[in-house]
Structure formats: structure tokens, C-alpha cells
Amino acid sequence: MPNIYKAPEVILRSSWGYKVDIWNIAMVAWLIVSSHTLINGKNFNGIFDDRIHMAELIALLGPPPPEFREQRPLSSVFWDESGNWKYLAPIPDTTLESLAEKVEGDDKEGFLRWLWMALQWNPEDRPTALELLYGEWLMKGSGK
Template sequence: MDMAETLEKTYPKVVEGQIQGHDYVTLKIYANCSRIHRELPIYKHLGKIQSNHSGPQCLRMLLDSFEVTGPHGQHICLVHQPLGMSLYELKIRARGKVFSKDVLRPAVRQLLAAICNRITFSWELVISPCSLSMKRMNLPRKVVADRTIYLSRPLPFTFGPPVLCDLGEARLGYEEYQDDIMPDVYRAPEVILGMKWGYKVDIWNVAMVGEYDNAYHLAQMVAVLGPPPLDFLKHSTNSLKYWDENGTWRGLAPIPDISLEKLEQRLTGDDKERFLHFVRQMLCWVPEERPTAGEAIFDPWLMEGLFDSNDG
């Protein structure tokens, strides 16, 4: 019996990718060997929130959940509405693989609205909704001993507001944490250096800078932001690997000859200055100096064109 047949017997509403009412759904299946299952508790918490805040409308919500017995034991399954391509996939197809400001502004506004809920996310934005027309039986597949593996297909262009999804690394409340979070490219300096961190790491995420190696990642931050304050470095002994006791860079990676002005080559004049001001306020070494999501969303550059029908 393959996983699809197991799901159909365990959860009768799921048949050929549809639920009652003939609505398409997406199933996210957690392997039972996963160390921690954070996502379902986060969704249960969000489902209890009674608020007029716009944030929940910017999140991919949970329709249902259940457990299924399949290969290697019990697996948690999450039922979501289907979505289209991610912003990363959209960026790959964009001219020059760079977003225009008319795409970037509404996407960032939507993201900031989502994280105003004070839940820290390891996030991915996707474009919703997506009309799915393919049947499971039409997909190429590989049959192995205890399951059938179906080939994923690239998603077509889709239209609609972006939503925040993949809450497997979300955290609740104002508590400070000290464990790893985020894909490497999005990691804030306090995460790289093993310091305690809070929801302000998401403000850094929005700016999306960095390389994968920690030393090169930090070297790029120094090039763009200047050297970090010595008081900030004293919060972590890990910083002594990269800076000495006086805050001097040890040179584990060369400081590149870059700046925000050099990196931004598409905008000009006042438009470029307003955009760089928006980015700089989020790219701060000290988390407390970063704006909240609620403050950043009202930045003049980000608000520009909000009521223009041509903006998103």
C-alpha cells in the first residue's frame, strides 16, 4: 500500500488531493524521526487568537491535522490550502533575477504585517492561490519496496497576495532563545554569535543579506554596516573567534569592498536614498535598535504607492 492509499484509508476526506466540497488541499507530512514538532502547536495557538489584526490574513492557515500510519511509523499530517510558486521561484524567473520595486513593496508590506503578531518565524513567502489541474495518476513515479514516489512539477505563474508559511521554526511570545534558527543566509548576527535572541531577528530577515559561511557572512556585515559596537560583542564569547578583545576584526575572511550604495544599482536619486534608509534601519547590529514590524511597515518608502492601483 503506498502513502496515498494509506492517507485515503486514514483520513477519508482526502481523496485524489481533494476534500469534501471538491476543494484542493496540500498535505505536509512530518517524518516521525523529526526531533521536534513545533508547527502544529503554533497553528493551534494561532487558531485560538481572536483579533481584528490583519496579520493572520497574511499567514497560511491550517485547515486540519491528523496522524497517519505509514512507512516507519506514525506521521503528523497538516492540511493546508494549496499555494503557488515561492518568491524565490518568482525571482528566478524575473528579469535579471531581481524584483522590481512594484513587486518588492507589497511583498515586504505583507511580510511585516504577518510578523506583527510577535511570533518569530523561519519564513518563506509564497504566492497564493494556485489552481491545480493535474491528477495524481498523471505524474511520473518510482515504485520502491514500501512506497510510491511521485515527481514534483514546477508550478505555473500564479497571482494573488503573498502569504507567510512554513512555521516549523516559529517561536511564541517575548521569551529570549539561544538555539539555532533560520536558514544560514537569513541569520542575524546575534544568532551566528550564539547570543540570546528575540523576535527582532525577523526584522533582520526582511533585509535578507549574507553568505553561507559564518566568517564571510560577518565580514559582509562589517563591510555594509561598519564594525559592531564593542558592548554588543561582549554579549557572546563566540565573538572572540572573529574579533579580538578590542573589537578588531581578526581577518578570518576578507572584508569585501561593498556598500549598500554599490549593491543597489537599479534605483536612482531620491528613490534609492529612501529605499536604502528603509533597509539600514533593519540592518542594525544591536537588535534593540531595529524597528518593530509595526514601525517598519509605515516607512515612507514602503508606504509609497500603497494606494496606487498599479502597485501590487
């Protein structure tokens, strides 16, 4: 998968399943409605860097829940035992909501709710493909 679409469990090189595709659908959906990707992930040399990527995810989603970190051994690279970010990269002053200000559309709030469903740190917390498909935002105007 392209670096900018990597789900957190992929960055941490832990096992992953189909829920990584749910993450990727959300990333592609964002790109469809926006002129820029959610994640840049590049360091000052223009090279993609997982530390930058993870810092950007923290800015967008908030810090990961303890159970996410505890289930992934490589989390210790990014967070200390108390769950504090090790400042391997600065956390940008950006939120999903601030990025969404530039998004056009009639139901921006509905889109953001739909996006939040898919962009969960814990893969188990992400919806199934069917739940995502039948999410309120996608079903709006479908008559269902």
C-alpha cells in the same frame, strides 16, 4: 532560517527574539528588488561559512558597536579584546550603496533608509514590525 538571512546574533549563537524577523524581512526585501542576495557567505569551496558571512556584514554595515560585541561571548572568535577583526576572512570591498547601484526603482534612497533601519547590529536598535511597516518608504504613495 536560511544561512544567507542569518542575523548577527544568530551567527554568534546568542539569545535572540522577534527582532531577528525584522532582519530577515530586510534580507527578503533586498532579494525582491535585486537580482542577487546581500550575503553570499560561501568560501572558495562553495560552502557557507560564518566567517565569510560576518566579513560581508562588516563590509555592508561597518564594524559592530562595542556593546554588541561585549554582550555576545562568541564575539571573541571574530574580534580581539580591542574590537579589531581577527581577519578570519577578508572583508570584501563592497558597500550597501555600491550594491544598490544595480537596484531599479523610483526611490532607491528611501528604500536604503528603510533597509538601514532594519539592518542594525544590535537587535534592540531595529524597529518593531509596526515601525517597519509604517516606515516612510513603505508608506510613500499610500496617502497616509
